Amino acid sequence: MNMQSPTPATHSADATTVEEGLKIQEDLARFDSEAATAVAMQNTLLTPRFYTTDFDELDAIDVSPVREDWDKLIGQMVSDPNRGHFKKNENWDTVDWEGMEPGLKKEFMDFLISSCTAEFSGCVLYKEMKRRGNNKDITQLFQLMARDEARHAGFINDALREAGVAVNLGFLTQKKKYTYFRPKFIYYATYLSEKIGYARYITIFRHLEAHPEHRFHPIFKWFEEWCNDEFSHGEAFALLMKTDPKLTSGINVYWIKFFLTAVYSTMYVRDHQRPRFHAALGVDPDWYAHEVFTKTSALSKQIFPITLDIEHPRWQRGLVRLQKANADLAEARAQSGIGARLRTLGAQARAGLAFVNLLTIPAVSHKVPAQTRMEPAY
Ligand SMILES: [Fe+2]
Numbered sequence: 049m050n051m052q053s054p055t056p057a058t059h060s061a062d063a064t065t066v067e068e069g070l071k072i073q074e075d076l077a078r079f080d081s082e083a084a085t086a087v088a089m090q091n092t093l094l095t096p097r098f099y100t101t102d103f104d105e106l107d108a109i110d111v112s113p114v115r116e117d118w119d120k121l122i123g124q125m126v127s128d129p130n131r132g133h134f135k136k137n138e139n140w141d142t143v144d145w146e147g148m149e150p151g152l153k154k155e156f157m158d159f160l161i162s163s164c165t166a167e168f169s170g171c172v173l174y175k176e177m178k179r180r181g182n183n184k185d186i187t188q189l190f191q192l193m194a195r196d197e198a199r200h201a202g203f204i205n206d207a208l209r210e211a212g213v214a215v216n217l218g219f220l221t222q223k224k225k226y227t228y229f230r231p232k233f234i235y236y237a238t239y240l241s242e243k244i245g246y247a248r249y250i251t252i253f254r255h256l257e258a259h260p261e262h263r264f265h266p267i268f269k270w271f272e273e274w275c276n277d278e279f280s281h282g283e284a285f286a287l288l289m290k291t292d293p294k295l296t297s298g299i300n301v302y303w304i305k306f307f308l309t310a311v312y313s314t315m316y317v318r319d320h321q322r323p324r325f326h327a328a329l330g331v332d333p334d335w336y337a338h339e340v341f342t343k344t345s346a347l348s349k350q351i352f353p354i355t356l357d358i359e360h361p362r363w364q365r366g367l368v369r370l371q372k373a374n375a376d377l378a379e380a381r382a383q384s385g386i387g388a389r390l391r392t393l394g395a396q397a398r399a400g401l402a403f404v405n406l407l408t409i410p411a412v413s414h415k416v417p418a419q420t421r422m423e424p425a426y
């Protein structure tokens with residue numbers, strides 16, 4: 049198998065390795081802006097983080113129990129159906145950044161910067177695993193996933209550059225704080241973020257297919273192929289978890305519930321911070337959240353023995369409470385003085401309580417199918 053392209057790529061979409069893709073982005077970095085990079089540097093509970101883990105433990109995984117499915121999935125990723133896809137072409141309509149309503153522009157840029165950071169967070173983690181590992185199966189998978197995420201992040205940065213900003217990815221790699229997660233937490237968190245990413249992208253894509261008048265930016269046209277990459281990445285993590293039944297049984301089921309609740313509620317709170325963006329898309333954020341949770345739950349049944357009861361009356365109420373507490377928290381943090389400090393503490397306590405309340409909703413148990421692999425069907 050030849051992983052090198054015959055001629056060096058000039059766009060990250062054509063890069064066949066993560067190193068090549070990142071080099072192209074680095075050459076462009078002299079045009080990148082401090083403001084966008086500063087937003088990407090933020091580390092709060094709600095902003096995308098960078099992760100590090102015990103790479104030796106990950107490297108020790110033996111994929112023999114899932115060999116047949118594994119080889120099929122890797123073969124599909126090696127065939128690289130999306131090579132060259134993530135760049136502007138004749139379908140890229142002119143974007144009127146100047147004429148965009150300022151509130152929408154601010155929220156949309158925030159959406160792009162945080163998506164770019166999230167894509168790049170995956171890229172950095174996967175690339176590091178590939179660099180540190182010796183296990184051929186593991187390093188090959190992580191090289192392929194890092195390749196995809198570098199393209200995704202690069203493409204979002206292209207869109208940002210048109211608006212006069214971009215995230216300096218090299219700077220981020222060196223300076224952003226890394227959060228340590230043990231490998232099993234990386235599996236739960238990353239599996240879920242890949243699958244919820246798929247559900248988010250495909251839900252917006254299908255909605256805009258039916259309502260093209262709401263497609264206010266061309267990047268949404270690229271979401272279908274995009275979400276298929278995320279789908280494959282999620283499949284890979286499902287297979288990794290399948291190699292060790294302990295990861296999805298016993299006490300770990302509580303951890304799975306914790307991660308499901310954290311990932312779903314973070315998405316809910318974050319999306320509700322962007323009302324103008326969702327109005328422009330013609331999407332009700334409550335409908336969107338429910339739709340994405342429904343799809344993600346259906347997918348995660350492939351490997352997780354529980355799903356969250358998102359139809360429970362306390363679920364939606366709890367999300368609203370959590371979101372209100374977070375909005376109050378942001379407002380109090382922007383002010384100074386003892387009153388603001390007290391309001392900050394109060395809002396933090398309310399947010400914590402709302403989250404614990406969501407965690408106590410009984411989960412729905414089910415039998416995990418013998419066959420793990422799924423195909424994108426939405
Ligand atoms: Fe991605």
Ligand SMILES: [Fe+2]
Nearest residue numbers: 170242278281
């Ligand atoms: Fe991904």
